[in-house]
Amino acid sequence: MLNVLREDVFETPKEIEQRYPRCKYIFVDFTDLNNLRGRLYAVSDSASSYDELCALSNRLSDEGTNSCIMGEYAEGGMIGVQRELGR
Amino acid sequence: MYSVSLEDNRVVIQCNLVTDSRMRFVSAVYDTGARYTCFRASAIDTGIKEDDCKEFESKYLSGFIGDSFSKFYKYRIDKLAYGTIDLGEQYIWLTFDENVTTNVVGYDIIKQVSRLSIANEDKEMFFGDVSELKQFVNGI
Numbered sequence: 001m002l003n004v005l006r007e008d009v010f011e012t013p014k015e016i017e018q019r020y021p022r023c024k025y026i027f028v029d030f031t032d033l034n035n036l037r038g039r040l041y042a043v044s045d046s047a048s049s050y051d052e053l054c055a056l057s058n059r060l061s062d063e064g065t066n067s068c069i070m071g072e073y074a075e076g077g078m079i080g081v082q083r084e085l086g087r
Numbered sequence: 088m089y090s091v092s093l094e095d096n097r098v099v100i101q102c103n104l105v106t107d108s109r110m111r112f113v114s115a116v117y118d119t120g121a122r123y124t125c126f127r128a129s130a131i132d133t134g135i136k137e138d139d140c141k142e143f144e145s146k147y148l149s150g151f152i153g154d155s156f157s158k159f160y161k162y163r164i165d166k167l168a169y170g171t172i173d174l175g176e177q178y179i180w181l182t183f184d185e186n187v188t189t190n191v192v193g194y195d196i197i198k199q200v201s202r203l204s205i206a207n208e209d210k211e212m213f214f215g216d217v218s219e220l221k222q223f224v225n226g227i
Contacts, residue, residue, distance in 0.1 A: 001193040014094060024188065027140055031171050033101055047188050051224060061111055063210055068101055068112035082121040082193065083148035087157050 002049040002056070007040040013070050016040050022074040024050065025058045028067045038066070047073055088219060089115070089170030093209040098191050103168035104131060104179075113190055116213070121147060121193030125159055128181040128189060135162075136181040146180065151191075157184035169200055172215050 013036055016025060023045045030038035041060065044053040053069060060067035092096050098117035101112065113130045125148065146224035147156040159180035165208045167177040169192070177196065201214040203223070214220040 020208050023180065034088075036101070047185070050127075050185075051129050052134060054127075055133045057130075058109075058111065058133055062109060066112060068114055070099075070114050079116060079118060079121075079189060079191060080120070080150040080153070082148055082150035082154075082191070083123075084122070087150070 001044060001046065002044045004042045004056070005040055007078055011016055012035045013084055017071055020045075022072070024053060024073060026053065026060065026067055027070045028060060028065050029073045030066055030068070032045070041067065044074075064072075075085040088215075088223060089172050090212045091170065091211050093211070098211050100170060102170075102190075102192065103166075104164050105116070105166040106131065106164055108165075115190035115192045116155045116199070118191045118193055121150065121191050121199060122195065123180045124177075124191060124193045124196045125151070125180045125187075126190045128162075128183050129184075129186050130180065131162075131164075135181065135183075140181065140183075148180070151182075151187045151189060157185070157187050167196070169196065170213060171214055172200055174199055200208065 020043050023043050025043045026041040028039045028041045030036050042056055057069050059066045088107055099114050100117050102115055104112050144161040146159050148159050150154045151157055159179050159182045162181045164177045164179055167174050201217050201220045203212045
């Protein structure tokens with residue numbers, strides 16, 4: 001499910017992820033990529049709302065807001081060794 | 088210089104991608120074990136449809152959903168910035184598989200950026216060019 005929160009407080013991604021573990025979220029209004037601080041705009045708690053999350057983040061970007069999808073769902077973004085079929 | 092802190096022994100990069108004058112920030116896991124840089128298409132633009140990519144080179148790659156393979160299409164990005172480091176025009180691999188929700192920066196992109204890490208400092212540092220890296224090292 002997607003929840004649009006539009007929070008006012010500036011936080012780090014780590015602080016947001018402590019409040020919303022196992023979720024992906026839209027992080028907005030950051031300016032310094034070396035020292036990320038921004039606001040939480042929306043939270044998605046499952047992959048079923050991932051496309052909706054992407055569409056919202058894309059729209060914010062098109063409107064001129066710095067917007068990035070961060071975080072990982074319950075499986076923790078587990079990535080195995082990348083293999084190519086047929087190679 | 089662009090620096091990223093390790094969180095839970097993992098590095099996540101904020102990539103800035105520009106396609107058709109649209110700019111996107113997309114976070115991706117920095118994975119030196121991956122040959123290819125892979126993104127879910129909707130993270131770049133929900134308007135990109137799989138039918139639009141049918142004529143593009145494709146591969147089947149695993150490592151995202153257990154041992155399952157997902158289809159990826161080679162997609163041109165007008166400009167890719169790796170954090171604050173502009174790499175210009177790049178090709179990445181896009182998937183429309185709904186089960187893939189993690190993006191990966193692989194060695195095809197990683198090898199284009201000079202990088203430095205210092206033991207136990209929990210930080211990866213990336214440099215626009217080698218001279219910048221040398222200057223930084225000389226200042227340590």
